[in-house]
Amino acid sequence: MAHFVQAIALGLLIGGVYALMASGLTLIFGVMRIINVAQGAFLVLVAMVTWWLWNRTGIDPIVASVVTTPMMFGFGWLSYRLLIARIRGSSPSMSVLLTFGFALVIEGVLNLTAGNKFKSAAPSYFEESFRVGAISLPKAQVFGFAAAAGVLAVLYYVLHRTWTGRAIRAATQNPSGAALVGVSAAGTGALAFAIGSATAGVGGSILSVLYPFFPASHYEWISRLLGIVVLGGLGSLPGAVTGAAILGLAETLTATYGSLGWSTLVFYLVIMAVLLVRPQGLFGARLREDAA
């Protein structure tokens, strides 16, 4: 029983981290109908920078997100202005191909600069755990979860309580309508892309502690994150959180009771099973597509 509770607790902690990582993806899709395939590469990039900072200065990897978050905000903003904005208005598949190419470029650059070896930031508390009754919660996971929950709360606040957030949500629902009332689609796009990238600042820092990584890790991460948003329904933040929790649980339960090797596969099986029953995902809205 303690075994089971332990697995559930771990699954939820991991789910929280996944939720944060997927939130940027779903936000960007919501506003621009762009699937940012480079989001996984953003995470690995941040993990690499975090590892480097930790290695050089000894700064705690999770605290390092204070540096990496604004860095990614700027990086996202620039990426939007220099790349994404150029293909606005062409077919959605072009944006997938563009961001996919961008991900490869990041991978290639990391390969050449940081080398092709597994890395992991291991701060002093890495091996320690909190004990609650019979179950033990690794400190790294708990801190990661806390940081993720904090960032998600801020994100929710920004989207729902500030003018900027309202502009972003307005542009999500009706770009031309939003433009008519003074919300610039290009401006909101750049902002949403920057915020979406900034979530990778914290997400990547957490990643560097919890998982070993190397430049090509981004494939694994992006397919995991994309799985989460498809499961939750593209563009929905509550959907991403729910999807992340479900998949975090599925993964830890398989790892506990099955084998570690198959746990990733269970992840994909769950996604296919959900799509079989609900093609638009758990929280996916059916939009009015009949406009004619």
Next chain:
Amino acid sequence: MKSRTRRAHLVAAACLLVLAVYPVINPWQPYPQAVLLLGFLLAVQATSWNIISGYAGYVSLGHSMFLGLGSYTVGILAARWGVNPLWVAPLGGVTATVIAVLIGAVVLRTRGHAFVIITIAMLLAAQIIAVNARDLTRGSDGITLELPFWHRDFQNIPFYYAFLALLVLTVLFSAWIRRTKLGTGLIAIREDEGKAATIGVDTTRFKIVAYAASAFFIGVAGGVYAYYLTFINPVGSFAILGSVTIVLAALTGGRGTLYGPVVGAFLVNLVSEAATVYAGGVQSRVLLFGGALVLVVLFLPKGILPTVEAWWRRRRPAEVAYIEPLAVRERVPQPPEPGDVLLSLRGVSRRFGGLTAVDDVSLDVRQGTITALIGPNGSGKTTLFNLVTGGLPADSGEIWFDGRRVDGLRPWRRCHLGLGRTYQVTRLFKEMTVRENVVAPLADARWRTMVSDAVRGHEAERAGELLDLVGLGRFADQRAGALSYGQQKLVELAQVLMLEPRLILLDEPAGGVNPSLLGRLTDVIRELNARGVTFLVVEHNIPLVLDLCDPVAVLAGGRLIAEGPPGQVREDPAVLEAYLGDDRLPAVR
């Protein structure tokens, strides 16, 4: 136009001839042969990818999975059965096709983005299975295949011809698909999936078939490739970089064209070889391919062949002779007597959030009539059309057509029963020619119809007749997007007529059409009506409605407020109220 395609085929045949004799002329050069051979392999993959991602527009980022599936099928079966890998290579294609159908059946039922995401995920999932299902695949150790049975003096020449033959078959297969109604249906899906469904294209089935078709030859090639390598392992067989080269090749050459992916494959393969020789291997290849993909998307999004073709067309535009529009005919055909009820709406409602767009509407359309549906803007007319054709599901109520309840059927099923529609804002497939637009509809769900020839023979003849009927025959080879708005409306009508529908829903047929074309339009409607086609017309041009239609139904605020002969409806106080006055508006002081 015709001669240009013929010229392309000639060039392709000449290239094929050179490639076929190359090993005979120059047999002792293994390196260029190997480069060409890998070029053939990539071309097979890019041409196959083009069927789902070029024709149908659903991009797959995990297509190299099928190569791996073919390799593993052959590697496993050849060892189990003790046969030569070449004999079981076709089974590699079968595995790939079966897996494609299974994946497609789950993710291709809806429109949109899930597909591309799942394709990446499935490629990685296949790798995980290959690593973990050790009993079957020997895990990360990989599988070693037997060495080729032929003498070493023949080097890889048999493989060279095997891949060349596969390439020829794949290109022929792709060309055949493009010529059938399946092909036009796929392009229609790429251009406007919702519209495709209302002209009888079973979009779900078409997409799944296209995905399966795009997998088969890659699977076979994977089997041969495994034999060529004599060793397969999970990382090599399910490599994402393989997918990248496929996408890059097809995109560079020209997505959606027949020869573009082949041209692109040879280019990408050459650059890749050059990178290996001069820039030091795999590490730099990721950066190189990624950068190339970004550059192609930004600066050459259409690909080489279409860009060259567009440049050529600009230099030598095809002239279209100007012909005076045909005069309106004198004789007005007698409308047939109204018959039984053909379309019946019973208490149909549809809400969007708090707004009830269609509110408990009951309406009968009798066989042989031209029934009008009028009402102020926002009264629910177009929504009603969407409920009838299946673009939107109704929240409540029943819709019956020709004695069958249809409100639960998918749009293409309703179309096959004889329901056709046009749109308020035309929705032609703008990248297709006018003729292709008219042949795109499918009148039934039979597989035979799907694989029948679209651009030649009976179908093309009928398309020509229908275009003549609406007076636009001379524009048959023009891009639909190049026509004026009024002409597009007429082409859309011809497109619907291809289905030989029993009931046609016309959404503002006169909107934006100039008076001379309008005369032509009413002429055509009367003519068709005399032949037994029933019409339900939404129109704001009231004189036209009163002249053409009988009876007239009036919608206001989602409710049906009047119905009857035009003269009677014109005098109806409720109708005048709806159009001219509204007590909810502030009074004018």
